[in-house]
Amino acid sequence: MSEKQYKDESEMLYQGRVVKGMDFGKPEAMPLFTTAAFTMNSMTEVKNAYANGFTYVRTSNPNREALAQVVSFLEGGEKSLIFSSGMGAISTTLMTLVGPGDHIICNSNIYGETFDVMGKLLRKFGVETELVNFDDMDNVKNAVKPNTKVIYSEVCANPTLNMCDIPAAAKIAHDNGALLMIDNTFTTPIAIKPIQLGADVVINSLTKFMNGHSDSLGGSITSTAEIIDAIHPVRMLTGTPGDPNASYNMFKNFETMYLRVSREQASAAKLAKALEDHPHVSKVNHPSLVSFPQHELATKLFRSNEEMSGMMSFIVPEQEDRFDDFLSRLHFAHYAMTLGTMRTTLVHPCTSSHSHMPDADRRKMGITPGMFRLSTGIENVDDLIEDFYQALKAFD
Ligand SMILES: Cc1ncc(COP(=O)(O)O)c(C=O)c1O
Numbered sequence: 001m002s003e004k005q006y007k008d009e010s011e012m013l014y015q016g017r018v019v020k021g022m023d024f025g026k027p028e029a030m031p032l033f034t035t036a037a038f039t040m041n042s043m044t045e046v047k048n049a050y051a052n053g054f055t056y057v058r059t060s061n062p063n064r065e066a067l068a069q070v071v072s073f074l075e076g077g078e079k080s081l082i083f084s085s086g087m088g089a090i091s092t093t094l095m096t097l098v099g100p101g102d103h104i105i106c107n108s109n110i111y112g113e114t115f116d117v118m119g120k121l122l123r124k125f126g127v128e129t130e131l132v133n134f135d136d137m138d139n140v141k142n143a144v145k146p147n148t149k150v151i152y153s154e155v156c157a158n159p160t161l162n163m164c165d166i167p168a169a170a171k172i173a174h175d176n177g178a179l180l181m182i183d184n185t186f187t188t189p190i191a192i193k194p195i196q197l198g199a200d201v202v203i204n205s206l207t208k209f210m211n212g213h214s215d216s217l218g219g220s221i222t223s224t225a226e227i228i229d230a231i232h233p234v235r236m237l238t239g240t241p242g243d244p245n246a247s248y249n250m251f252k253n254f255e256t257m258y259l260r261v262s263r264e265q266a267s268a269a270k271l272a273k274a275l276e277d278h279p280h281v282s283k284v285n286h287p288s289l290v291s292f293p294q295h296e297l298a299t300k301l302f303r304s305n306e307e308m309s310g311m312m313s314f315i316v317p318e319q320e321d322r323f324d325d326f327l328s329r330l331h332f333a334h335y336a337m338t339l340g341t342m343r344t345t346l347v348h349p350c351t352s353s354h355s356h357m358p359d360a361d362r363r364k365m366g367i368t369p370g371m372f373r374l375s376t377g378i379e380n381v382d383d384l385i386e387d388f389y390q391a392l393k394a395f396d
Pocket of ligand 1: 086087088100111114154158183185186205206207217218309
């Protein structure tokens with residue numbers, strides 16, 4: 001056996017062809033297994049199927065398993081599970097990890113529906129969640145209680161890109177017998193591998209950058225074999241496994257992930273700088289920028305400025321009567337309630353993800369009515385810059 005370490009982008013293609021535990025040769029393209037069940041002709045076959053094979057689709061499926069193995073490789077974790085959505089992954093995992101009387105510390109800068117799983121669903125079952133600002137890790141340390149079981153954050157938060165100091169959060173969690181769960185959706189394992197930095201559980205909404213084509217819904221959890229084996233039966237009971245069709249589709253789209261996501265992340269760094277230099281843009285939030293308050297942390301945790309995130313947000317003048325003109329002038333970027341797709345997309349947080357919050361609370365988080373969130377696509381970055389510059393003339 002060769003001990004040679006290949007680059008991830010090469011090795012993931014190899015890993016995708018040789019799916020461990022699946023006895024159907026090494027097809028050049030992964031076949032789709034839509035079957036609800038696998039058939040057996042003897043009790044010996046039944047026992048083998050329960051131990052290592054495939055029985056019923058909600059329990060196990062080759063397309064889901066193939067995708068899980070690639071995610072485990074990318075995240076550098078022992079095992080992964082594929083879910084029906086990012087939210088399916090988050091809710092099923094938290095239901096496994098906490099119970100009545102337990103306490104979660106959650107970054108206050110978090111995807112709203114993730115917080116609702118904790119603040120609305122888990123609360124009904126006696127789980128207490130405390131929202132804490134992770135900009136200062138002392139806040140996290142001071143929030144720890146004897147019953148703290150999980151510390152939860154995204155690598156970069158929506159829409160301000162505020163970062164979590166993953167090694168510091170991991171130390172606080174582990175010093176206190178808790179687990180650190182990190183959402184890598186905005187950044188992907190191409191930019192950062194939270195498990196290598198101390199996280200215990202990593203969630204990805206595959207719906208976004210990793211699938212990248214806006215044509216499937218899915219989520220993943222990567223962790224130790226022990227934790228994944230505990231989540232698996234809960235996934236069966238909650239009925240949240242990924243659909244075979246979606247897993248098949250995402251597996252296919254994963255094969256171009258490095259080409260797409262590397263380009264999106266590099267373009268984001270260049271576009272962020274260009275937007276920052278535009279006189280109508282008062283602020284750009286992207287970890288690659290020297291002006292980003294946690295730029296030093298970003299350069300420590302990410303490999304380079306070009307490998308951070310395809311996401312950013314920027315602030316234009318609060319002249320809402322000009323927004324229609326600005327958006328309709330854009331040739332490439334368009335408004336869409338998603339992110340991480342191949343085409344550049346925008347959203348306006350104050351009227352979408354953060355519309356439920358009072359203006360004063362949003363402003364405290366740096367989310368003002370002039371803010372747009374941007375997800376960079378694979379268009380030529382110079383075309384994108386030129387396009388934004390001509391559209392920003394709407395504020396002349
Ligand atoms: C950071 C983050 N995590 C999780 C999710 C949930 O993912 P899904 O829509 O696949 O359920 C989203 C959705 O936008 C997200 O932005």
